[in-house]
Structure formats: structure tokens, C-alpha cells
Amino acid sequence: MRQNSVVKQPKPFITLKRYFLPARVVNLCFLIVMVCSTMLTWREVIVLQGAYVTSQRSELGNVSNALDMQMQSAVDRLLFFRNSMQAALQTPLGFKALSSVQQAFRLLRAQAQWQIGFDNTRTLPIYGVSDDFVNQTALLHRDDERLPDELTMAMELGYLFRLSANASMLPYQAYYISRAGFYISTNPVQSEEKIIPTYYRLLMRPWFRGQQQQENRNRGVRWYTDQAHQGREKSGFVAVSIPLDYQQYWYGVLVLSFPVRDINRLLVKSREGQEGGQYLLYDSRFNLLTSTLKEQGTVSGFSADEYNLLLADMEHDTVGGRHLGSRYVSWQKLKQFGGVLVRIHTLREGLTGDFGHISIALSLLWLLFTGMLLFSWRVIRRMVNNMYSMQNTLQWQAWFDPLTHLYNRGAFFERAKILSEQAHAENLSFAVIQLDLDHFKSVNDHFGHQAGDLVISHAAGMISNTIGEQDVAGRVGGEEFCILLPGSTLKQAVRVAERIRARIRGKEILVQKDITLHITVSLGVCDAAENGDYDFESLQSVADRRLYLAKNNGRNQVCFTDGEPKK
Numbered sequence: 001m002r003q004n005s006v007v008k009q010p011k012p013f014i015t016l017k018r019y020f021l022p023a024r025v026v027n028l029c030f031l032i033v034m035v036c037s038t039m040l041t042w043r044e045v046i047v048l049q050g051a052y053v054t055s056q057r058s059e060l061g062n063v064s065n066a067l068d069m070q071m072q073s074a075v076d077r078l079l080f081f082r083n084s085m086q087a088a089l090q091t092p093l094g095f096k097a098l099s100s101v102q103q104a105f106r107l108l109r110a111q112a113q114w115q116i117g118f119d120n121t122r123t124l125p126i127y128g129v130s131d132d133f134v135n136q137t138a139l140l141h142r143d144d145e146r147l148p149d150e151l152t153m154a155m156e157l158g159y160l161f162r163l164s165a166n167a168s169m170l171p172y173q174a175y176y177i178s179r180a181g182f183y184i185s186t187n188p189v190q191s192e193e194k195i196i197p198t199y200y201r202l203l204m205r206p207w208f209r210g211q212q213q214q215e216n217r218n219r220g221v222r223w224y225t226d227q228a229h230q231g232r233e234k235s236g237f238v239a240v241s242i243p244l245d246y247q248q249y250w251y252g253v254l255v256l257s258f259p260v261r262d263i264n265r266l267l268v269k270s271r272e273g274q275e276g277g278q279y280l281l282y283d284s285r286f287n288l289l290t291s292t293l294k295e296q297g298t299v300s301g302f303s304a305d306e307y308n309l310l311l312a313d314m315e316h317d318t319v320g321g322r323h324l325g326s327r328y329v330s331w332q333k334l335k336q337f338g339g340v341l342v343r344i345h346t347l348r349e350g351l352t353g354d355f356g357h358i359s360i361a362l363s364l365l366w367l368l369f370t371g372m373l374l375f376s377w378r379v380i381r382r383m384v385n386n387m388y389s390m391q392n393t394l395q396w397q398a399w400f401d402p403l404t405h406l407y408n409r410g411a412f413f414e415r416a417k418i419l420s421e422q423a424h425a426e427n428l429s430f431a432v433i434q435l436d437l438d439h440f441k442s443v444n445d446h447f448g449h450q451a452g453d454l455v456i457s458h459a460a461g462m463i464s465n466t467i468g469e470q471d472v473a474g475r476v477g478g479e480e481f482c483i484l485l486p487g488s489t490l491k492q493a494v495r496v497a498e499r500i501r502a503r504i505r506g507k508e509i510l511v512q513k514d515i516t517l518h519i520t521v522s523l524g525v526c527d528a529a530e531n532g533d534y535d536f537e538s539l540q541s542v543a544d545r546r547l548y549l550a551k552n553n554g555r556n557q558v559c560f561t562d563g564e565p566k567k
């Protein structure tokens with residue numbers, strides 16, 4: 001017997017209702033809100049991350065542009081010096097003072113080391129070595145014809161070196177190293193015995209050796225770098241040099257050298273005003289030149305794997321960045337000497353900066369929102385579940401009788417109307433059984449109301465178990481039941497009624513401790529075919545009339561005619 005609904009609903013609607021249970025709808029809504037809020041927060045995080053990366057690159061860009069500018073101006077100066085020197089060689093000045101330099105040289109040239117300190121407030125001293133030193137050293141050559149002009153040119157250059165003395169952010173040392181066994185420098189020697197070692201060291205530098213004809217065929221500007229080794233920080237440099245040639249003769253080399261320690265100072269200074277971050281400067285082969293890390297000069301700042309990852313990135317781009325563990329590493333190739341400036345920003349630095357504060361606030365907001373969402377989801381889920389079960393209970397109570405679990409009178413009549421109309425429309429037979437417990441009052445009177453209830457519910461159980469799937473039973477009065485049998489003829493309905501009567505009669509009901517009862521029922525049966533009338537109320541009144549015929553005739557029997565009932 002189907003008892004789930006009085007009014008039949010279309011199948012798709014029932015399926016939809018099953019899937020869209022209120023609890024499921026609540027789950028779905030909250031899930032959508034949570035996914036959307038998480039996606040929105042995630043989007044914010046991505047935008048924030050983009051802004052962070054941009055800020056890192058811009059900080060790095062500022063420093064690397066400053067470095068590049070310093071080095072570009074060094075190149076400009078170098079070219080200016082070279083052109084001035086060529087002009088000086090072409091048109092030597094005829095000042096008397098300058099010719100005294102040549103005289104001084106003639107007197108000193110045989111000495112192991114010498115210095116011509118002429119007009120030191122205007123120009124720079126010339127430091128030199130002996131003829132023997134020059135003769136014994138490959139690459140050096142003292143050409144007596146060219147020497148006078150070169151010496152006066154050197155004095156003029158000293159004047160220019162002084163004029164352009166360092167006012168720049170990045171100090172440099174300027175040198176002219178002549179192949180004729182002398183040099184001038186903005187970095188004066190402390191004592192005369194240092195002239196030979198200094199000159200020798202300058203000759204050994206790649207910036208000098210690298211300017212030989214076969215090494216630098218187009219005779220242009222060349223950059224050279226040397227790492228600052230541990231404990232020998234002073235030795236590191238980034239230098240730009242150019243050969244001085246005139247009338248196909250290689251006179252010497254002009255060099256502007258940036259000591260690594262000064263570059264380091266510039267990098268340390270650049271960090272001021274920035275939100276943390278450390279800088280590492282690498283040469284074109286990605287060897288560390290200097291870094292602002294504490295362990296400066298001793299570490300590259302990266303593990304071998306990280307180092308290789310960065311190298312791979314740098315193969316194709318001139319600027320980039322990536323997260324390495326908890327650090328963000330941005331890098332930019334410098335235009336001037338092929339070096340790479342790297343900025344490392346740690347998570348700790350990031351968290352204490354603006355982006356960190358915004359990220360923390362964003363995460364906390366998301367956590368708060370999600371927490372509140374989950375909390376309200378639990379509350380609403382519980383409320384919806386309670387309301388749903390309450391609604392089901394109320395609905396059940398509106399349709400069903402709590403004692404027998406059969407349709408109550410109102411719901412049964414509604415259902416009966418629908419089923420009788422359906423049977424009529426489909427021209428099906430339609431039978432009705434009206435049933436009443438016999439002498440039920442005496443059960444109440446003898447054994448109490450509770451025992452009476454027990455008897456009623458037992459009788460209802462037996463009715464339910466006896467009727468077919470398509471049949472519908474309802475409790476239409478205190479101990480009165482009605483059964484609809486759509487598709488059953490009168491004969492079939494009488495057989496069902498008989499079965500019910502026999503079963504109830506045969507059942508021993510325990511009403512009190514040690515007390516059992518046998519009860520009987522009287523039944524009236526009719527069907528629509530008898531009068532061709534499908535109106536349920538008419539059918540029920542016929543069945544009721546026959547029920548009373550059965551009662552009058554002695555009870556415990558089925559009556560299906562309006563004449564003499566049949567026992």
C-alpha cells in the first residue's frame with residue numbers, strides 16, 4: 001500500500017524533490033559562496049603577488065639603472081680621455097713646463113723606479129720603471145721618438161684626470177698604463193718602492209693584457225671583472241679599458257676601474273629606504289663579485305640547484321625573477337659589463353613590509369569569513385534539518401492516523417476521490433469495503449481504552465497486510481475502516497473482505513498480561529459496476545449500508561448485496 005502522498009505528483013517533480021532536499025540546497029549554496037569567496041581571495045592574492053613582483057623588479061631596476069648609469073658615464077669619460085690623448089699626441093703643447101718633464105725623464109729613465117712629480121696641484125705624478133725593466137718585459141717598448149710627446153700627453157691627461165675627479169656616486173680609479181714603462185693614476189703610490197710592484201700588477205691585469213692587437217682587434221672599449229676573494233676584498237674590480245693607439249702604434253691602455261668594495265658600498269646605500277632585500281652582483285659568467293649579504297664574499301647566496309635554475313632563466317631573458325624556497329629572487333642583466341644584479345627578498349622581510357601586512361590582513365579576513373560561513377552553515381543546516389523533519393511530521397500527521405498509520409478520514413476521502421475518478425476515466429472496476437469492529441465498546445469497557453487502542457492498531461495491521469499494493473485503506477471512524485480497491489471487481493473485493501474477516505477472527509490479541517482476545521469484524525462491500533456510479537461518497541454509503549446489514553444479521557460477516565446478507 002502506497003502511503004507517502006495523498007495527491008499524486010508528476011514523476012520528474014518527485015525526482016527533483018528527492019535531489020533538492022533542503023539540506024542539500026543549503027550545502028550547495030554555502031559551497032558556492034565558499035568557493036566564490038575563496039576564488040575572489042585567490043584572485044586578490046594573485047594580483048597582490050603580481051604587484052609584489054613588480055615592486056621587487058622596480059626596486060632592483062632602480063639600483064641596476066643607477067649602476068648602469070655610473071658605468072655608462074665611465075665609458076663616456078674613457079672615450080673623452082682617449083680622444084683628448086690622441087689630440088694631445090697629434091698637437092703636443094709647447095709649454096716650457098711640459099718640456100721639463102721630458103728632461104726629468106731623461107735623467108731618471110735608467111733608475112729602477114722613479115716618479116716625476118711635476119706641478120702636483122694641477123696634474124698627477126708620472127710613475128716609471130727603468131729601461132732594463134722595459135727591455136726585459138714582453139709587451140713593453142720604449143720608443144724614443146714617440147716618448148717626448150707621450151710624456152707631455154700624460155701630463156695633460158693627469159690634468160684631465162684631476163678635473164674629472166670623482167664626484168660620482170660610484171668612485172673609480174683612473175689609470176693610463178704606458179707600454180713605455182710608466183703610468184699615471186688617480187690612486188697615488190704611498191712610497192717609491194711600491195712603484196715597481198704596482199706597475200707590474202697593472203701590467204698583469206687582464207685589462208692591460210687583453211688590449212693587445214690580437215686580443216682586441218677592433219680596438220674598442222672592453223669590460224673586465226675580477227672577483228673579490230675572501231680576505232682580499234680590495235683585489236676585486238669591475239673595469240672598463242680602451243687601448244690608446246695613434247698612427248698604428250699601440251701606446252698603452254686607459255682604464256677606469258671600479259673597486260668591488262665601492263660597488264658594495266653603493267649597493268648597501270641603495271638598500272636604505274627599501275623594504276629589506278639583499279643585492280648580489282655577478283659577472284657575465286655568473287661568478288659572484290660582491291654581495292650585501294653578511295657572509296659577503298664567502299657564499300654565492302644560492303644552492304647548486306637554485307644557481308642552475310637561475311642560470312637557465314638568464315639564458316633567454318634580460319630580467320626575471322622566481323620564488324626559491326621562502327625567498328623571492330629577482331635579477332636584471334646590466335647593460336654595461338654583462339653582469340647580473342640579483343635581489344633577494346626573504347619571506348620575513350616580505351611579511352614586515354606593506355605587501356606582507358596586506359597579505360596577512362587578506363588571509364585573516366578570508367579565515368574569518370570562512371569560519372563564520374562554516375559556523376552559519378552548521379546553524380542553518382541544523383535549523384533546516386529540524387524544520388524539514390518538523391514539516392514531514394506535520395505533513396504525516398495531516399495525512400495519517402497516528403494509532404493505525406493508515407490514512408486519516410480527510411486524507412482518505414481526498415485520495416478516494418482521485419482514485420475513483422481515475423478508475424472512471426480509465427473505465428476500470430472500482431470496489432469499496434467498509435469495515436467495523438464488532439462489539440468494540442465492550443473491549444473498552446472490560447479492558448480499558450488502552451486495550452481498545454491495541455485492538456484497533458492490530459486490526460489495522462491485519463487490514464494493511466491483507467490488501468494488495470494498489471489498494472488503499474483508511475481509518476474513517478473510531479473503529480471503522482474503509483478500503484479502496486481500484487481495478488477490483490465486486491467478486492474480488494468480497495474475497496479480500498473475507499480474507500480480512502477470517503484473519504482478524506483468527507488472531508489472538510494480547511490486551512493485558514495473561515489476557516488475550518478474539519475479535520470479529522463486519523464488512524460491507526460494493527463496486528462501481530453495480531450501478532455504473534463511480535462517485536465515492538455514493539459507493540461508501542452503499543458499502544456502509546451493507547455493513548449495517550451484516551451487523552444486523554449477527555456480525556462477523558461480509559455483506560455485498562442489499563438483500564439477505566451472506567455469512
Ligand SMILES: Nc1nc2c(ncn2[C@@H]2O[C@H](COP(=O)(O)OP(=O)(O)OP(=O)(O)O)[C@@H](O)[C@H]2O)c(=O)[nH]1
Nearest residue numbers: 436437438439440441442444449450452453478479
Ligand atoms: N479505545 C478506543 N476506543 C474508541 C476509539 N474510537 C472510538 N472508540 C470507542 O468505540 C466504541 C464504539 O462503540 P459503538 O459505536 O457503540 O459500537 P460497538 O460497541 O463496536 O458495537 P457494534 O458496532 O454495534 O458492533 C465507543 O465506545 C467509542 O468510545 C479509539 O480511538 N480508541
